Amino acid sequence: MNTVTRPRILVVGAGFAGVECVRRLERKLSPDEADVTLVTPFAYQLYLPLxxxxxxxVLTPQSIAVSLRRSKKYRTRIIPGGAIGVDLKSKVCVIRTITDQIVNEPYDYIVLAPGSITRTFDIPGLTDHAFGMKTLAEAAYIRDHVISQLDLADASQDPVERASRLQFVVVGGGYAGTETAACLQRLTHAAVKRYPRLDPGLIKWHLIDIAPKLMPELGEKLGSSAQEILRRRGIEISLGVSIAKAGPEEVTFTDGRVIPTRTLIWTAGVVASPLIATLGAETVKGRLAVAPEMNLPGNDGVFALGDSAAVPDLAKGDDSAMCPPTAQHALRQGRHVADNVIASLRGGPMRPYVHKDLGLVVDLGGTDAVSKPLGIELRGLPAQAVARGYHWSALRTNVAKTRVMTNWLLNAVAGDDFVRTGFQARKAARLKDFEYTDAYLTPEQVRAHVEGTARQE
Structure with missing residues (x-):
């Protein structure tokens, strides 16, 4: 069978779902059975929970960025860019490469796993002044920014400026926000000992969420334990509160409080990638509505999974239940959808996706953690062992596992370091600068682009 006649399988996204799908396809398909192509701006899989x-x-950036090119058996073609539109009728995916070139990639089968973006609201100043916590660049940038606030506060002669630089606000009481506030508070608490001119009492962390409870999925007892741990560290938790407006030097809460701060970190949930809206297909709360087999009804060869797909959660026995956007589901959906693509390719039956949730882990740094594996509530060191054990085992390569374990051991023995790496340039970068949400096309623009390209050919 020659190259021209081989079926073309296009996988969009190199998150948990996309990479697991590609790896499974490579293992189970012979080289002459299909061509596999992956669309991703970066040739690595990011382990987001860390x-x-x-x-x-605590961890270096490269320790949780697992290269897609390490395997000698890796034969998938990588297109360095992002999908900005899909024409289901013509079976063409429109891609913007990292050099801003627009290219068309035809396919016979497409697996949509573009993930999610930070959910924002129409709050004055939010996207101009807030940081996100969704990409590796953002995490590295925030570290530099927080340390620079300590440096600038230490050098300042103005008590008002010093106080504003030493207040930090995190919005979002889910896992990302809670872990971010907990880990960064530990960083500033340890770092301030190296700044004898600074009063440790001036460092204040605020964690706010519009919901009435912190991490409600953990249950009443564990949620209360997590709150107690954070409050004991001095983190001020405000529930039922959000942001009314954000400025460069202060943030106004919806309860009227005005907090002088130069650091606003926004982790108030995620929404499906804007790519899904370019399909013009049915969605459920912005996620693509798919069958239990994760295929798109009425569209041959189209599959979707992960954060951008509303995959029915059959394990719950509720027709309206959808799988949550977690790494646990994405990993398993990636392998499962690969099997269904292969079954479709070979004319076999596809199987519905069923997975019972294994539980939740929340690492609060140091020896603090709360975990709920298989419904068992754990706190302290046992919970920390479960949380880090789960994350460590979920890392895809031995190299990544070695790097992460080495970082953990080094941090435990030698403590933190407080060196700015230089990622923070003189020009400030905020949430809107890391997620290119304005790069996507409308369904009409996708069709017009594909038809125009076809006429030129």
Whole structure:
């Protein structure tokens, strides 16, 4: 069978779901059975749950960025860029490469795993002044920024400026926000000992969320334990509160409080990638509505999974339940959808996705953690062992596992370091500068682009 006639499988996204799908396809398909192409701006898989530990300096950035090119057997073609539109009728994916070139990539089968972006609201000043915690660049940038606030506060002669630089606000009481506040608070608490001119009492961390409870998925007892740990460290937790407006030197809460701060970290949830809206297909709360087999009804050869797909959660026995956007589901969906693509390719039956949730882990740094594996509530060191054991085992390569374990051991023995790496340039970068949400096309623009390209050919 020659190259021209081989089916073309296009996988969009190199997150947990996309990479697991590609690896499974490579293992189970013979080289002459199909061509596999992966669209991703970066040739690595990012282990997102450990981003707060990169921001706090416990882990180095490269330790959680697993290269896609390490395997000698890796035969997938990588297109360095992002999908900005899909024409389901023509079976063409429109891609913007990292050099801003627009290219069309035809496919026979497409697996949509573009992930999610930070959910924002129409709050004055939010996207101009807030940081996100969704990418490796953001985590590294935030670390530099937080340390620079200590440096600038230490050098300042103005008590008002010093106080504003030493207040930090994190919005979002989910896992990302809670772990981010916990890890960065530990960083500043340890770092301030190296700044004898600074009063440790001036360092204040605020964790706020519009919800009435912190991490409600953990249950009443563990959620209360997590709150107690954070409050004991001096983190001020405000529930039922959000941001009314954000400025360069202060943030106004919806309860009227005005907090002088130069650091606003926004982790208030995620939404599906804007790529999904370019399909013009049915969605559920912004996520692509798919069948239990993770295929798009009425569109042959189209599959979707992960954060951008509303995959029915059959394990819950509720017709309206959808799988949560977690790494646990994405990993398993990636392998499962690969099997269904192969079944479709070979004319076999596809199987519905079913997975019972294994539990939750929350690493609060040091010896503090709360975990709920298989419904068992754990706190302290046992919870920390479970949390780090789960993350360590989920890392895909032995090299990544070795790097992470080495970083953990080194941090435990030698403590934190407080060196700015230089990622923070003179020009400030905020949430809007890291997520290119304005790069996507509308369904009409996708069709017009594909038709225009076809006429030129």
């Amino acid at each position: 981003l707060p530990q990169v921001a706090s300096g």
